[in-house]
Amino acid sequence: MPDHAATAPETTWAARVAGALLCLAxxxxxxxxxxxxxxxxxxxxxxxxxxxxxxxxxxxxxxxLLRLVRPGWLLATGVAVGPLLGYIFSRSSGLPDYSDDIGNWTETLGLVSLAVEGALLLLAAPAFVRSLRRRRS
Known part of the structure; x- marks a missing residue:
């Protein structure tokens, strides 16, 4: 049974499904x-x-999807931010022992990834903050 404190009624089914689909993407x-x-x-x-x-x-x-929204939105924020940072570092200064993508800012799959991760971040970060505010009230 999900912990009531970890669920947030203001997080709609549509937002949770959208977040789940973006994570899977x-x-x-x-x-x-x-x-x-x-x-x-x-x-x-x-x-x-x-x-x-x-x-x-x-x-x-x-x-x-199981309505464990506080940990879900927190992890979704990480799922968005981690690869965004990886994209920036791998294409700017490069990563240790990995310089193949330096300057490769317009790779099609990379741009699709940025769009998906950006959308996920815009959905997940505010939802996570709302779940924290709900906990305090």
Whole structure:
């Protein structure tokens, strides 16, 4: 049974479904980008980060659909922010042992990813803040 304090009635079913679908889209984009579920990108730490992101995105979608909105929206914010930062760092200064994407700002899949993650961030961050305010009242 979900903890009542972790659910927020003001979070609509449509918002939770949209958040869940956006999380699943983030996971799918990263599976495609890495070349499949069983493939791990190089360098190894980037590949592991992709797998962690994909797993957390799916878990987050489930949490949102189960109305566990406070942890769901918190994780959804992370699912959005993590890859956004990864995109910026990998294309600007590069990452340790990973400079292949420096300057590659217009890659189609990367731009789709930015759009999905941006939409998720715009949905998740305010919803998480509302869930915190609800807890305090």
């Amino acid at each position: 983030v996971a799918a984009i990263h599976v495609v980008d890495q070349g499949g579920i069983t493939t791990t990108r190089d360098p190894y730490y980037v590949g592991v980060a992709y797998h962690v992101l994909e797993i957390v995105a799916v878990v987050t979608a489930v949490l949102l």
